[in-house]
Amino acid sequence: MRAIALFSGGLDSMLAVKLMTEQGIDVTALHVHIGFGSRGDVSEQLRRRAELAGAKFRMVDTREEYIREILFDPVYGYGKNFNPCIDCHGYMFKIARALMEEEGASFLVTGEVVGQRPMSQRPDALKLVQKLAGDRDEHLILRPLSAKLMEPTKPEIEGWVDRERLLDINGRGRERQLAMAAAYGWEDYESPGGGCLLTDRAFSQKLRDFVAHEEFGVEDIDLLKYGRHFRLPGGAKLVVGRHKEDNEALQKIENPDYLPVRLPIAGPYSLLWRGASPADRELAARIALTYAKSDPTQHYSVQVGEEEIEVSPFASKAEAQRYFVLKP
16 A cells, blocks of 8 residues: 655654554655745755655655745635645645556645644644645545544545554644654654744745745745845845855855845855846945945945946945845
8 A cells, every 4th residue: 555645854744654654554755845845955854854754755846836826826815924824735735646646646644733733734724725635525635643633534444544543633732743753763853843934924024025026936936045135225136145154055046137246355145136227236235245344434346247336335234224125
């Protein structure tokens, strides 16, 4: 018997997989890559965690489709931030269902826990996810961590899975999951409560600002994950690295809509929207310099794309911070 498990790499998804593999189910741990799950490439980390739980790992990249079909027009709206969780979960199950024949799977598994997430894991919300996934009648979605609190699913009714070996976890507490992880000897798992960037207030605020000024695409996702974000008076976006890791990440971004801002002294790596006006380009150079080891009484030659701009930094960071996208 085979199953496909939605796999985030978090503790709940690892435990859901483990509960299945302990019952002799061959599991494919499927990670649906929508682009907002982490700040870096964690595919090998996810593979390692899936294997730790006894599953084969598979990842599918659905970023373009997700942005086009789900992110900006969710049927059931958003949570506290820019998180269309109900629609997102339903979408991921649709992806998994489409792969069942290819994988030879008879049912689907998820690490969702009843009552854990305020928007998407209420009992009524789980039914909406079921509806979006096209599973309202077949009942192929099994939630092993909370199965005993729910109506039996087809895998249980047909005897593919022993319901007595499933759990009745409820609510936001993680004590039982952490105790299980300790019993299995697991140390490599995502901290409880971590996860999607769309649930993060700061990331959501940057995304809302972006779509208010520009069309959003796959190539823009990573741009929002790093640095200080500024919206300049002429409408241009400027991203200024905060530290070494930011600078390295921003240098790796290949986005044709953005120009590098290079300083002649030690300081942050920055990216500026290519369509910036001359005034915004000059301001971007000043802001980048302000976060460098610069002297406000001196002029510096800053390279913005192929253009050299002579400017001085602001006397204080407070002047630059007037253009912050993120507000207190």
